[in-house]
Amino acid sequence: MSVALGITFMAACSKENTLYELEEWDLVYISDSSGWGVAQRFAKNIEQDTGKTVRVHNYAISSLPALRVLNALQSDPEALTRTGFKTLHADISEAEVIVFFGNPRGNTSEGGVTGGMETCIGGGKAPDDCTPELYEPYIENVKAIYEGMLALRNGKPTIIRAVDFANPIISRHRASNIEAECTQCWGIFNSAVRQAAEAYDIPFVSVYSAFNGSNHDEDPREKGYIGSDGIHASAEGQQAIADLLSESGYEPIEP
Numbered sequence: 001m002s003v004a005l006g007i008t009f010m011a012a013c014s015k016e017n018t019l020y021e022l023e024e025w026d027l028v029y030i031s032d033s034s035g036w037g038v039a040q041r042f043a044k045n046i047e048q049d050t051g052k053t054v055r056v057h058n059y060a061i062s063s064l065p066a067l068r069v070l071n072a073l074q075s076d077p078e079a080l081t082r083t084g085f086k087t088l089h090a091d092i093s094e095a096e097v098i099v100f101f102g103n104p105r106g107n108t109s110e111g112g113v114t115g116g117m118e119t120c121i122g123g124g125k126a127p128d129d130c131t132p133e134l135y136e137p138y139i140e141n142v143k144a145i146y147e148g149m150l151a152l153r154n155g156k157p158t159i160i161r162a163v164d165f166a167n168p169i170i171s172r173h174r175a176s177n178i179e180a181e182c183t184q185c186w187g188i189f190n191s192a193v194r195q196a197a198e199a200y201d202i203p204f205v206s207v208y209s210a211f212n213g214s215n216h217d218e219d220p221r222e223k224g225y226i227g228s229d230g231i232h233a234s235a236e237g238q239q240a241i242a243d244l245l246s247e248s249g250y251e252p253i254e255p
Contacts, residue, residue, distance in 0.1 A: 019157040019252055024053045025096040032064040032103050034165055034207075036232055039099075041242035046097065049246060057091040059084075066102025066141050067112050073148035093152040097159045099245060100145065104138040104189065111137035117165075117189045120173060120182035130185035135192035142196035150200070157252035161245055162197035162204045164190040166211035168226045168233075171219050183216055203248045207241055 025046065029039035043054040061083055071079035072088050080086055092098065106112020116134050119127040149160065167186050173179040190208050197204045211220035220226050225237030233241065 019096060019159075020050075022052070022096065024055060025050075026055045026057060026091065026094050027097040027099070028057045028059065028091050028095040029099045030059040030064070030069060031061075031099070031101045031163070033060065033062045033232055035060040035099075035101060035163070035241070037235065037238035038233070038241045038245075041239050042099070042245050045242050045246040046250070050250060054097075057087075057095065059088070063105070064102055065105040065112060066138060066145060067106035067110055069100075069102050070141050070145050070148070073145060073152075089152060092149055093154070095153070095158065097161075097250075098149060099161045099163060100142075100149075101163045101165065101193070102142065102145070103165070104135060104192075108137070111141045113138050117182070117185045120178065120185060121169070124172065124176060124178075126178040126181035127185050130181075130188055132188055132191070135189055138189075139192050139196045139199075142193070143199050146196070146200045146202060159250050159252050160200075160202050161248055162193060162202050163241065163245070164193045164204070164206055164208045166207045166220055166225075167216070168211075168220055168231050170212060170217070171221065179217075187216060201253055203253075205241075205244050205248050207244065210240060210244055211237070 027039065027043050027046065029035060029042070031038070039056050039058040039060060043056045046052060046054050064083065068079050068083055072083060072085040080088070104113035104116070105118065108114060113134060116127050116130045119125060167183070170179065170183070173182045186208070190206070194204045208216060211223070211225050212218050220237065221230070225234060225240055226232070227234040
């Protein structure tokens with residue numbers, strides 16, 4: 001255990017003894033494909049840092065929108081079966097550690113978002129409209145997700161962390177002369193992720209800043225963080241995300 005993590009861990013122990021008296025922790029990792037490969041690495045970090053045994057419940061699902069997670073938490077039958085979320089309620093209710101990210105896609109009548117950052121990802125062009133107001137429905141959906149998680153935890157101390165979304169294709173945006181517009185939109189979206197987390201005092205971990213730099217103008221491929229497909233995190237990138245989560249400490253949020 002590093003000195004910094006050790007100090008954080010011991011401080012948290014004195015605060016929430018019931019959590020740290022447990023020998024085993026359950027980790028629920030919910031994400032779209034940007035989180036592929038991270039859960040097991042984060043679990044290994046937790047075990048090394050705390051001495052706990054960690055059981056992993058991995059819900060890193062390709063193209064997973066926050067809206068579908070919300071529907072599953074609200075027991076929508078289609079969402080529960082289509083995304084493999086049949087055990088989601090039970091897993092969250094037993095989870096000492098939860099990590100969450102869901103993308104903003106979905107039906108706009110239900111709070112999903114079309115355009116904006118997705119235009120940069122899928123269309124290779126600058127978005128026509130990308131404002132903070134565009135992501136207000138997304139913020140409300142994510143806040144409702146955190147409410148659902150906390151309700152399932154029923155007051156038990158829980159280590160919940162929010163992660164945002166890095167830009168693996170900034171070089172394409174640069175080549176297409178749309179870097180400024182897409183970087184601005186990426187920042188607006190990640191600010192929405194942060195706002196939803198801060199509404200519940202959930203620590204926010206910026207993968208975006210780690211991968212793209214503090215000015216968000218660096219290519220994560222040059223750091224070795226992106227795999228051969230040019231989109232998803234490499235093994236090194238996955239470990240970097242896991243390490244960021246560990247560096248945020250293991251203190252539970254206040255229910």
